[in-house]
Amino acid sequence: MRELTYYVAVSLDGFIAGPDGQFDAFLAEGDHMGPVWARYRGTAPTRLAEAVGLEVDDGPFDTVLMGWNTYAVGLPDHHLASPYEHLRQVVFTRTHEAPSGSDAVRFTDADPVETVRALKQEEGKSIWLCGGGALAATLADEIDRLALKINPVLLGGGVPLFGPRGYAPRSWERTGTRAFDSGVVLAEYARRPEAAR
Structure with a gap:
């Protein structure tokens, strides 16, 4: 069965973005970048990956899930209607229409838990939950792994991790921790068997 991994950058005080979705306080340079990308x-x-010469093939995920606010980070200023063209993209929304140019993205108002359970039954690589906090809370019992890029910054408010x-x-259960000179810590966890559904 496929696993759902919540892989996301987070501040020391537990926020994945600022009150208006800002994420520019997270470090985009440093010795953590290469190993975390690998x-x-x-x-x-x-x-973005292509522009900076990063390969997107052979990663751990073939599907990415996100809520509308996470998806909308690329709209309209960046014109990224299909941000992860190399992955199967699913956006959960009850109130927004698909923008033009987003044919490769599946927009759905279906129950996220039922959707994830169906995706887990399919063949393929792991599933990446990239945000946001409300969707993560809804899917908390379906998340198999956490991969947190803990950044050395306090945001003071915004979108909570959950x-x-x-x-x-x-x-x-902690499965790995790696600290970098940049101050970023990659902390990885797996759901304890006794906590499984």
Whole structure:
């Protein structure tokens, strides 16, 4: 069965973006970039990766999931209606229409949990949840792995790693930690078997 991995940059105080979706406080340069890309190849928008000479093939994921706000980061200023052309793209939204040029993106108002369970039954590589926090909260019981790029910054507010979901402790097992001179720490976790559905 395929796994769902929530791979995302996060601040020291637990935010994945600022109040208006800002993410420019996260480090885009440093000694963490090469090793993190080698581990999670293919997790940059296709055109951006090509522009800086990064290969997007042979990564751990073949499908990317996101909520509308995460998807809309590339709209309209960057004109990235299909940001991850090299991956199967699914955007969960109940209120937005697909923009022009987004034919390769599946927009759905279907239940995210049911959608993920169906995707997990298919053949293929792992599934990447790239945001946002509300979608992560909805899918908390379906997430098999966490891969957090912890950045040495406090945002003070914004989009939390997991949106509100009520008190429900879930145990995770650390599978890897790597600290870089840049201050970024890549922390990886797997759901503990006893916490599995």
